[in-house]
Amino acid sequence: MIRKVVEKLRLDPPKTLVIGFALIILIGSFLLTLSSATVDGRGLNWLDALFTATSATCVTGLVVVDTGTTFTVFGQIVILSLIQIGGLGFMTLATFFALLMRKKISLRERLILQESLNQLSIEGVVRLAKMILVFTALAELIGGILLSIRFAFDFPLGKAIYFGFFHAISNFNNAGFDLMGDYASLTAYVDDPFVTLVVCALIIVGGIGFMVVSEVYDYRHTHRLSLHTKVVLSTTAFLVVLGTVLIFALEYTNPKTLQPLSMLGKVLGSLYQSVTARTAGSNTLSIGDMHQSSLFLIILLMFIGASPGSTGGGIKTTTFATLIGAVVAQIKGKEDVIFFRQRILPHMIYKSLTVTMIGLFIVIAVTMILAITEPSAPFQMILFEVTSAFATTGLSMGLTPELSPFGKILIVLTMFVGRLGPLTIAFALAQRKQKEYFRYPKGKITIG
Template sequence: MLLPNKYNKGKIINLQPAHILVLGFFCLIFIGTCLLMIPFATRDRHHLSFIDALFEATSAVCVTGLAVVDTGTTFTLFGQIVLLLLIQLGGWGFMTTGILLFIILGKKIGLKQRLLLKESLNSFSLQGVIKLVQRIIVITLLVEFVGALILAIRWSQEMSWGKAVYYGIFHSISAFNNAGFGLEPDNLSKWVGDPTVNIVITLLFMIGGIGFFVIADVFEKRSIRKISLHTKIVLLFTLLMNMVSTLIIFSLEHDNPGTLGNLSTADKWWAAYFQGVVPRTAGFNTVDISQLTLSSLVYIMGLMFIGAAPGSTGGGIKITTFALLLFALWAVLRNKEDINIFERRIPQELIFRALSIAVSGIMFIFVIFFFLTITEKGADMAKVLFETFSAAGTVGLSAGFTPELSPTGRLLITIMMFIGRVGPLTMAFALAIHAKNRSKVRYAEEKILIG
């Protein structure tokens, strides 16, 4: 808070861009909560409690997918459309949605709005941010339309055309925005071995998860040599992690009767592929997550913590953050001063930011899980921890414990989802602010023992 003076011209509160972004997401969640509490939003015409409506709205805006009620049987068409709008606006981000309204209304977009947009998109500079927003909107609508069309054609074989079209639209928007909301009680389990559903859904959330920068960069450059270092890292690590994860899930679950054990060989590979690629981004599932072995749950928690790419619809600490930390560790082990990737040197400032984001993520998870151990006494703590990681990574996978959460536990997971959506972004912006205000005074150096 600032006192009025000749410089701030009487302004009392000076909000930083990070504060505005947080408030924007909070307002969107509040509006969604109010809409979901309307009796017309639920099939039994009895409105959801405030905690449940807040949980569902936060899950949608933060594109998480965790739910305390079944989406398909609890909500009316109105309630489901509200969820879809919250997912779409949440996936775009508060500032992207705001800029879209500015463009539609023909309003001038000033420097302040461009600065906010730069930070919300984790962009390198102000140059071209408005053009990027336009591309984001076009890419989103185009990819979602194609995905919805293919899914509608596939599902028209087993349901009416009207229902198939609606299912296609709902799941396409949910998948591209990495939300993971489904209309069936068992999510996508009935299509565990269906090639069309598996390929389309995974492509949708992977395209949304690699980020709009990567998509634009690939289409513009159309050459591996010309694409940026950021794009190379995202594509390489996404490919490697998807391949490794598919093999690991298959090896851990192929003889588990609760998941892959009773499936045919082909369906086992489809299920392993789907469960291997989904944890870093979306919360869909084609097998019962609660029946996974403890080893698989632990591995998936690691994937959820890593998350998707910056500037995407996914969450987590981001795959580039994870990659930078691995390269930094490799440089330390080799006693190298510089961190080089694809013949490019990484600034140390980025390494510090990556470390700060990872550590802050771990701290948030620890604090929320600690309080959950108090509120959810008697519960399976492995499942509680899994739900916490899922909320922190805005993934939405659930081991079946979410509906069993106490009201306080639901509130804690709601807070975790919100932190997971805006936490890393806010942290990065706070670091950028402090970087501009570095002190010119440097103290004497002294070492301490570590390790």
């Protein structure tokens, strides 16, 4: 249906993605209002249904009602379906069905797929879409089986399998929805190495980007990695290690988080929070009980987010690395930003700066508005929730269920913008670019 609407309206790729995601959210919202979607038989009201559908489609994980106790199996399957569509991207799924029906993928559809997968060109996008579908199925299958085996020690077999696959799909897509009840997430497994390592692996693999996964898989034949893959892998490893070490140090003596745990539990708890902050949303420590310094660190990690072409949000690891590289180059008095003996083009630096500034503006503006509309909420809690929504992380200090109707709508819009990306939204709203027939003379201003 979405494909037919797109073809009829002849929209450009950014507008197609915006309208496509909006239609999916509206369909999901309608399904969650049905009486069969909730345990009480009343269905969700439209605002809560819209919030939940947006959070699932944008693979965020912020919730206004508890997923495990509010929804029936039908409602949970609707949420899981939205997570899968939102994580893969509707154009990837549309390409899959088109290939199944042996339909030719048009140039226009390849351009939309390119925008959806955040690729530099249309070359190989159909092959990449096929790889994404196969890899996603394998990752979720393996993760689901492993978690089902572990959960079988705590739940009846049928429930363990259902829980195992639900949490595998949710965490691979960096969504963070859980079925444990009472907003507990995976806190019961904070010192469980099996659950921690399996879920962390799902989050990381889902968050490094499908192009990176493809290159790593092909490395045995090509023995070559692109600059993009090298930057993503090195930056991801750096952020995971740095986040783990800092959370371990900051929370070590906190009696409500790490202090009661064994040394292994402390390490696992620190690792999980470091990984999930970029942009999964499930948690094994009580987020609201963490020290302010730890919460601010998590805000920074959430804002950076995952990597391009992945299921995660944020400004992306490559953007962060490029900006840090530019700062280092300026400090050293060098003209070029160099990564792995390759020069970053100036327009990529400008794009990184644009993405970061737009992201900062959105977070600051929404935080300021919510500080006015939610006067009883602490400022750090508001900033945390807004950053979580923009980065499509889903971690929460508990403010989301208490938001006013206006606050919920604002967070819905923030999640939507965060999932599609600030530049995609900007391009969708902007007028068609006009060719410039002249350039102004150079001018100088004093900086710093």
